[in-house]
Amino acid sequence: MSEPENSSAPRPISRALARKMEHLPLALQNQDEGEVNSSFRSLKELIDFASSKNIAKGITDMGDSGLAEALPFPFLALVGQNEMKLALMLGLINPNIGGILLIGPRGTGKTTAVRSLLELLPNVERSTCYYGCMPEDVEIGGLQAICPECAQKFAEGKALTASDRVRLVELPLNARLEDVVGGLDERAAVHERLRLRRGILAQADRNLLYIDEINLLPDEIMDAILDAAAQGLYTVRRGPVSATYRARFVLIGSMNPEEGRLRPQILDRFGLRLIVRGLENAEERLEAYRRVQAYLSNPRNMISQYSAEIQAAAAEIQEARKRLRSVQIPDEIAKTAIELTQKMGIDSLRSEITWFEAARAYAAADSRIQVNAEDLNIVAPMCLRLRRSSFMAEYFKDQASEETEMQDLLQKLQ
Ligand SMILES: [Zn+2]
16 A cells, blocks of 8 residues: 555665576576565566566467466466556556457467466455445445345444455356346246346456457347446346346457457457467577476476465555556646547547556556656557557548538539
């Protein structure tokens, strides 16, 4: 919670430490765990350091491994792919960035990177009630807005929420609409008490919702997800019963463009767009291979080598989330950014909302409460790419010539 300038914790020069550790073999790098924890001025520095432990840039392609889910590959051990890693971090810090889309061929580490977020997930306040009653419901709608049990608790001054870890919810590609939004609880129905079962979207509230191969998802399911994401809640009606669920989640999608396109209205919903390419540098590929090898032969050992940095990064993310509320963008900088999006011919307002929210998250991660031009520069490509539409450009050009023609004809009428 405290800003770094007020902190009395020792902060040795991290670059010197980084250099010192670069020359150690992987297995020996993390012995001095206590030191690692206090050696970084910012989350970004820590991530840059851990990601480049042996080699600066690259990717990890570990294919499908049954171990990946139970013991995910350490996020900080992914070689290179800095933009993707940064985007995922920003998503953990600021849920308002509006989703992250990872576009790239198979085997570029997209799914690995998303699953490896498991160890970095921050905590949120979550309702302890089956109906999801929250204190803010009372603020908005009074005691009638929550269930009788929670109303009682609230009146007694008891907490309706508890601190809980953000979860990574994966949507299976074969999920039915009923799984996604929820449906009648058949077991409850037998006892003549109609009750709705929470769907995946309700489970994703205040969590991350990951959809691999998002471009292959059936339209009706994609539409239900986008509606819920846009409003932060959704209502299910089944016969005489209906229920409204909160569904505020960070949507993460990944896709291989070779396998089908994504509808433009879906693309527009994704704040951050990442193009994930394979490794170009042979040395980096070798380093990625070595780490995958180390992981496959002994995942626990590999993970423990990164545990100090992972803990430090998780703590920094939690701090950055708290700091985010105070992070401001000066008007001057915001105006310049808006002018730039206009010059680029981007129409969607979502682009600058995302851009500003990503820059705020970046500043928060860097322990600052004011966004500067550099923050905007760093996150700009992931916010602004794939926003321009050649179709719309053509369309507006045609429309403009029609407008001129019409005005000319109207002049003659006078
Ligand atoms: Zn309740």
